[in-house]
Amino acid sequence: MPAPVCDRPRFPPDAIVAFVQEQAFPALRLGETIQMPTAAIREQARPHSTNRTPDLSIARAKIALIAAEAISELDRYSRFGAGWDGYAGEPIAPATLEFARTLIDALTQAPVIARKVTEIIPGPAPDGSLDVELRTDKRRLIITMYPAPDGSGLELRTFRTDGVTSEENPNLALDALVPDLRWLLA
Amino acid sequence: MLWSRTFAGSWLRRRCARAWKKLDHIPDRERLWRAITPENVYKKGGGIKPSFFRDRRGGYSCDIAVFSSAEKSRRGYMSPPAWNPDDAGLVEFTAGHVRDVTCDVRHEPLNTAAIVNYSHAEFTRELTAMEEDAMSKRARIVIRAKGR
Numbered sequence: 001m002p003a004p005v006c007d008r009p010r011f012p013p014d015a016i017v018a019f020v021q022e023q024a025f026p027a028l029r030l031g032e033t034i035q036m037p038t039a040a041i042r043e044q045a046r047p048h049s050t051n052r053t054p055d056l057s058i059a060r061a062k063i064a065l066i067a068a069e070a071i072s073e074l075d076r077y078s079r080f081g082a083g084w085d086g087y088a089g090e091p092i093a094p095a096t097l098e099f100a101r102t103l104i105d106a107l108t109q110a111p112v113i114a115r116k117v118t119e120i121i122p123g124p125a126p127d128g129s130l131d132v133e134l135r136t137d138k139r140r141l142i143i144t145m146y147p148a149p150d151g152s153g154l155e156l157r158t159f160r161t162d163g164v165t166s167e168e169n170p171n172l173a174l175d176a177l178v179p180d181l182r183w184l185l186a
Numbered sequence: 187m188l189w190s191r192t193f194a195g196s197w198l199r200r201r202c203a204r205a206w207k208k209l210d211h212i213p214d215r216e217r218l219w220r221a222i223t224p225e226n227v228y229k230k231g232g233g234i235k236p237s238f239f240r241d242r243r244g245g246y247s248c249d250i251a252v253f254s255s256a257e258k259s260r261r262g263y264m265s266p267p268a269w270n271p272d273d274a275g276l277v278e279f280t281a282g283h284v285r286d287v288t289c290d291v292r293h294e295p296l297n298t299a300a301i302v303n304y305s306h307a308e309f310t311r312e313l314t315a316m317e318e319d320a321m322s323k324r325a326r327i328v329i330r331a332k333g334r
Contacts, residue, residue, distance in 0.1 A: 131237040
């Protein structure tokens with residue numbers, strides 16, 4: 001196969017540089033200097049940042065991803081039928097799943113949660129109850145949601161541990177979650 | 187003698203199973219198995235979620251390993267299975283682990299239209315959150331659930 005032939009004349013690099021300079025500054029000849037008009041010179045523009053809290057933005061994006069994973073796992077639980085665990089497992093109650101979704105949505109809106117919580121892990125139980133486990137670097141808080149026996153609402157229980165000490169709070173009201181969340185984020 | 191890993195022990199166990207005899211006591215060292223779904227395994231680290239050990243209704247089920255087989259316990263004794271046993275893994279713990287968390291386990295053979303399981307045993311009460319967490323750390327996964 002014959003070698004490709006370049007039909008254009010070859011220019012040395014310094015000829016190309018001279019040509020570009022000539023085009024850009026017609027008054028400038030080789031070896032001369034050019035005086036720029038002062039009006040054309042201005043201070044370098046100050047860097048303008050539209051995001052004054054980049055760490056928070058990253059944290060928000062991260063917690064949104066974690067929450068989306070948790071919600072998609074909850075969606076899987078909603079398809080569980082009786083005996084889903086290979087034994088006599090009860091389906092996870094819709095009210096429990098709905099509460100877990102709302103809780104995760106609400107938590108991810110708070111900047112402090114976004115910064116500190118590293119994992120949100122749901123967990124189904126054979127009795128139809130549901131866990132939402134929140135983890136920070138050093139602490140774990142498990143919020144357990146049982147459907148009320150009469151179907152009218154939920155019963156809550158929390159378990160918190162930092163690896164050294166553990167504490168369990170059974171039969172909580174919804175607003176009683178606040179001290180546990182404060183402990184998690186402390 | 188019944189629990190010994192000798193020929194005589196094996197013969198005695200077969201006789202008990204044939205007679206459907208309910209056993210009074212499960213020794214601490216006896217291994218217990220329970221099937222686990224992928225949803226009960228942490229994605230990171232592959233540990234067991236504490237919710238795996240929760241059953242508020244009481245009578246948390248497991249199988250006495252010496253009367254079962256890993257594959258049978260993993261796939262479950264329910265016929266037909268109400269889940270996808272191909273995805274299941276198997277968790278192992280001992281009667282001693284259950285007693286360590288101040289609960290107990292008793293032999294409770296099942297013989298119903300849907301389940302015939304002589305190896306079936308159950309916890310004597312519901313575990314607290316702390317006990318569930320302790321059990322999830324003591325137990326180990328012997329066959330991994332699909333995808334986890």
